[in-house]
Amino acid sequence: MKRRTLLLAALPASAIASTPPRLKAGVFEPAQAAPEFSLKGSDGAELKLARFKGKLVLLMFGFTQCPEVCPTTLATLAQARKSLGADAADVQVVYVTVDPERDDVARIRQYLGAFDTSFVGGTETPEKLAAMRKRYGVVAEKIAAKQGNAYGMNHSTSVFLIDRAGKLRAMMPYGHEAKDFVHDLKLLLAAK
Numbered sequence: 578m579k580r581r582t583l584l585l586a587a588l589p590a591s592a593i594a595s596t597p598p599r600l601k602a603g604v605f606e607p608a609q610a611a612p613e614f615s616l617k618g619s620d621g622a623e624l625k626l627a628r629f630k631g632k633l634v635l636l637m638f639g640f641t642q643c644p645e646v647c648p649t650t651l652a653t654l655a656q657a658r659k660s661l662g663a664d665a666a667d668v669q670v671v672y673v674t675v676d677p678e679r680d681d682v683a684r685i686r687q688y689l690g691a692f693d694t695s696f697v698g699g700t701e702t703p704e705k706l707a708a709m710r711k712r713y714g715v716v717a718e719k720i721a722a723k724q725g726n727a728y729g730m731n732h733s734t735s736v737f738l739i740d741r742a743g744k745l746r747a748m749m750p751y752g753h754e755a756k757d758f759v760h761d762l763k764l765l766l767a768a769k
Contacts, residue, residue, distance in 0.1 A: 602747035616699030640676035
């Protein structure tokens with residue numbers, strides 16, 4: 578009787594021990610193909626998702642005059658990428674502007690370079706960017722300043738995690754630390 582109780586007590590512990598590690602980001606189940614896009618890249622080349630097949634892509638939307646969310650997220654992604662060591666070569670950060678009126682490729686290149694020179698950004702016409710945001714379920718809207726012609730932008734703040742095969746695997750909400758990205762990137766890098 579004692580032996581059977583011991584075996585039954587050990588079952589939950591063994592079930593927990595054999596549970597595979599889970600992503601910290603919200604997971605797309607099942608994984609789905611990430612919508613392709615074609616933008617003017619900050620590196621001078623056409624920016625397409627297909628360019629990065631075989632790499633993990635961290636896709637985010639923002640604008641260069643963003644006061645908090647964008648620079649915080651980019652700094653977090655730069656820190657996560659640095660923490661990966663040699664594996665960082667298999668991770669590409671892609672930044673898409675929600676403010677094409679002010680963000681041209683030169684401005685985006687300069688902005689991203691302050692975080693990590695490997696980051697690539699993109700812009701296009703407002704119509705093409707709106708269509709891309711719609712395919713990704715991203716929202717963005719201009720917010721008028723209280724005085725003058727200045728404006729800000731409200732926009733979705735999550736980072737999309739796209740696997741080596743170009744599938745949307747997860748979406749990391751704003752506010753996660755670099756270690757959470759490192760955790761998820763290592764799991765996705767190890768996946769075959």
